[in-house]
Amino acid sequence: MSIQPNFSQTELAFIKESNQKENNTLTPYITVDNFPKLGLITACRFLEWVSCNPDGVISLPTGKTPEYFIKWTKYILENWDNQRGKEIRKKYNLDKCDKPNLRNLTFVQIDEFFPISSRQANSFFHYVNKFYIEGFGLNPENAILINSDEIPLAGGRHFNEVFPKLHVDLTLRFREPNDDLEKIQQESIYLIDKWCGEYEDSIRAKGGIGFFLGGIGPDGHIAFNTRGTHMYSATRLTETNFETQAVAAGDLGGIEVSSNRLVITIGLESITYNPDAVAIIIAAGEAKAQIIKDSLESPLNNIYPATSIQKLKNGRFYLTKGAAIKLTDSLDSYYSEGEWTWEKTERAVMSLCKKLKKYGDRLKLEDLKKDKYTAMIPDLSENTVEKVMESIIAKMKKGTERQSNEVILHTGPHHDDISLGILPQITTQLQENSNEAHFSVLTSGFTAVTNTFIIDTLLHTKKLLDNNEIQMVKYDDFFEVGYKLKTDKDVYHFLTNVASENHNQRLRGLCHRIVRAIVGIYEVKNQQSLRETINDLISILRNSYDGEKNPSKIQKLKGMVREFEEELVWAHFGVQVKNVHHLRLGFYTGDIFTEQPDKKRDVEPILELLRKVKPTILSLTLDPEGSGPDTHYKVLQATAEAVRQWNEEENLENFRIVGYRNVWFKFEPFEANVIIPVSLGDMSVMEDSFANCYLSQVNASFPSYAHNGKFSTVAKRIWVDQLQDIQLLLGKNYFYLHESAKVRASHGLIYTKDMNVEEFLTHARELEKSIEGFI
Structure with a gap:
């Protein structure tokens, strides 16, 4: 049963700002424009709550997700009484609140890898102490924390002695030990289980968690409560699934480590034990859109752990618009509000093809009239689907045009981003001798x-x-x-x-x-x-x-x-080392939170490269929400500023910018204006060059949660999926009977967005506004 939203004053301010009208999900939600803004709304709601609950119990997340929550919380507190702080407080209804005092809060650590030394900088214990206990000025004596070094084990031993390979075999809970070491391990596991029960008791003795903030994993997990977790689960030592291990690989130094490590986590019941708790799940980006839809529109279900938040009257989801894009509310608002655009027509028709599993030429006018979204299309007629098909064909035609006499600068935030994003398009460009191609990866990429x-x-x-x-x-x-x-x-x-x-x-x-x-x-x-x-x-x-x-x-x-490795890839096609530029932007440091791009340190190298190469076409990854890896949107901002400055120096009237996306963030066909055919030969070249050149990545120590293997395989699957979407509209015979061999050979498609300077800068400008407080 749906809980009637009871939004706070701060939440109402953000709802008004986002012009959000619908809230028909089983858990209420609020949408914001981008990832940094997600941190702002969360910080404001947290400070609003603390102002009323100075002795409350809080539980806050670790990792990269809360970066802007932490930054905005500190920023607002530090600027509470100055002009900037007053402006923020008034705008978001914090002006009636007393300045919060965080000192007397009780902090509950959500989870931790086990075993891991609390002295390691990649332990969550270390993170909590650095960013919350010290960073927020909390009283460490009030904290309820998970310190693996201090959890009692058999005979008072340390985990390095009990679990010499740091592997804990939970089957020992239910079977006889095979040797003396396994006897010690079994006794230790029972002691850990006892400790977890006491940890849970200590939380409940405080009345339960009053303010919970957490992210959501690709499988829907909150804390380390993965898919299938019981709704009444408590704090425990448990295993994780592949998706969770893939996400944790970056923290632990590779999937080889994370797949061998257990976790201690509070349970779903730990989060919802206090019926008055404010529990907020935050999510950013279209990659999370399906799990968000499932978590918000499904009844209580252990397949979607975040549905447990439905039990709380103050349970909330805070989402970027990309993360909310598949919600029924979002779709209704998208189609019903504002002027009707051609993009809406394309999206509605292609969605109907999927919904009915019908090829475009088999859709009848009656089908369009029955569907609530296609029925909204102005001047709906027998020709509507045909016009959409013509529009998609025009995008494909643009994707097959040969470019000549161009100076092309391809850029990527990380090594392999360019290859995984648009390699088939690049090989066509390089086959034309009149083109001059340059490649630049903007960060060092050492963390991979x-x-x-x-x-x-x-x-x-x-x-x-x-x-x-x-x-x-x-x-x-x-x-x-x-x-x-x-x-x-x-x-x-x-x-x-x-x-x-x-x-x-x-x-x-x-x-x-x-x-x-x-x-x-x-x-x-x-x-x-x-x-x-x-x-x-x-x-x-x-x-x-x-x-x-x-x-x-x-x-x-x-x-x-x-x-x-990057030089090797482009040398496949005869590109010399001098045309592969390594910028190593300074904000990329390997810290959990990297700095914001600096206009001199990070923008100047890009600007100098533009001046030197003088490209007529610039390619870059386009993540306008800032919801992909943080490197992506920081590179986007630095590049946008460099282009803005170069635009003031040069006449860039004919300069084109090609936005591409890869395994982190995908275009939908209605968003793109260029569709590029991909042959089996293209896929083979991409897979072979990846396997032969990206030697440090072949074993996939930091894999995508979508595939336990190389990123090149993930990219190939995306290209194939994108072809299937277009095939459903145009029909398979359009491809295998096409007059062009390039189209006939298509077994995948790539979507890109071709923009002029002003269009690109508009995309980047909104994200820049949202982080102005830190630049």
């Missing part, structure tokens, strides 16, 4: 390289040095200038041995580049020093825990591995 990969590569490099198989170190000038020269040769050597399938020689090409990088970074002057430096690096990495932030020089070394 595991310690294990670098250790293995360094060990192999040592072996090659010992066997005198790295000849270049013997040249007299190598340690002075030679290490900087002939980098194209490393690339050529590597790819030649890809062709000959000589794995060892291919690996030798990588080791050559590793040697060059080490000499440059550590200013090595001779072979002996080179060996000593390699030994030191191996020692440092072996003594680092998985997921630990590396020293800056090791970060740079990892980044240069990724840069080499």
Whole structure:
């Protein structure tokens, strides 16, 4: 049964601002424009609640999701009585509240990996202490925390002794131990279970959680209550599923670690025990849209753990518009409000094809009139579907046009973003000799390289040095200038041995580049020093825990591995190293919360590249909500500012910007204006180049939650799915009987958005406004 919304004054202000009219879901929700704004509404509601409950019990999330919640909370408190603070408080109905005092709040830690040392910076215990206890000025004596180092185990032992490989076998709860170590482990598991029960008791003794804030996982989990969790679950030691392990891989240093680690989590009943609790789930981006629809429009259901929030009169979802895009309310508002656009017609007709599982040419006028959305189309007629088909065909025609005499600068936030996003389009551009192509990855990307990969590569490099198989170190000038020269040769050597399938020689090409990088970074002057430096690096990495932030020089070394990989990909098509630009923007630091782009440090390098290359076409990832990885939207803002400044210097009337999306954030066909056919050959080139060049990524230590494997496979599946959507409208025969071989060969499609400068800057401007307080 639906609970009638009882919104607070702050919530009402945001509802008014977003012009939200409908709220017909089983749990009330509020939408905002973008990810940073999600932090603002959450901070305001939190401070409103604390003002009325200064001795209350709170439970707040960890990870990257609460970045803007934390920043806005501190910002508002620090500026409470100045002009800016007063403006924010008045706008969002906080002006009647007393300034909150957070000191006497009781903090409840939501979850933790187990086992993990509380001293590790990637433990949630460390996060909570740094950002909430210290960051918010809470009283640590009031905190109810999960410290793995202090949870009692058999004989007073430490978890490193009880679980030497950090693996906990929960089958010991129900079976006989096989040896003495398993007896100790079984006793320890029972002690952990006892501790979890006491943890739950300590929360309930306080009356339960009064203010809960949490994100939602791709499978719908809240805290670590994954799909299938019982609605009355309490604090416990438990396993996780693949989707959760994939999301946690970034925290723990790889899926190899996260899949081997259990968690301690509060339960769904822990969250809803206090009937007066304010429980808020936040979600951003279209990638979460389906699980949000399922969680908000389904009755209480253990398949969707977040439906448990329905039990609370003050349960809420705060969503970006992208995350809410599939809600029935959102669809009704989209179609009924404002002027009717051609985009709405396209979307309504294509959605009806899916709903009825009918090809476009089989849709009858009667079908359109019966559907509540297509029935709204102005001048609805027998020709409506045909016009939509013509519109999509025009987009496909644009996607098959050959470009010539263009200077094209392809950019990506991370290495492999460009390839996974639009490689088939790029190969066509590179086949035209009159085009000049450049590639630039804007961050170092070192966080995607595991310690294990670098250790293995360094060990192999040592072996090659010992066997005198790295000849270049013997040249007299190598340690002075030679290490900087002939980098194209490393690339050529590597790819030649890809062709000959000589794995060892291919690996030798990588080791050559590793040697060059080490000499440059550590200013090595001779072979002996080179060996000593390699030994030191191996020692440092072996003594680092998985997921630990590396020293800056090791970060740079990892980044240069990724840069080499990117050079290899584009060398497949004859692109020289000098046309692959590595910008290494400074905001990318490997910290849990990276800085906002700085106009000098981060914008100037992009602007200089634009001035140098003078592109006529610029490609970039387009995430207007700021809901993908934080690197994406920070790069978008830096690029937008660089384009804005360049536009003031040059006449960019004919300059085009191509927005693409990849495995993180996808276009719908009605949003895109260019549709590019993808052949099996294109897919094969993409998969092969990924597997052969992105060596640090082949084992998928940081996989997508959608696939336990390489990102190239995820990209290919997206392209195939996008073809199926268009096939349902145009019919399969449109493709296999087409006059163009390129269209006949289509087994996937890519969607992009072609924009002029003003259109692009408009996309970026709204996101910029939402984070002005921090820039």
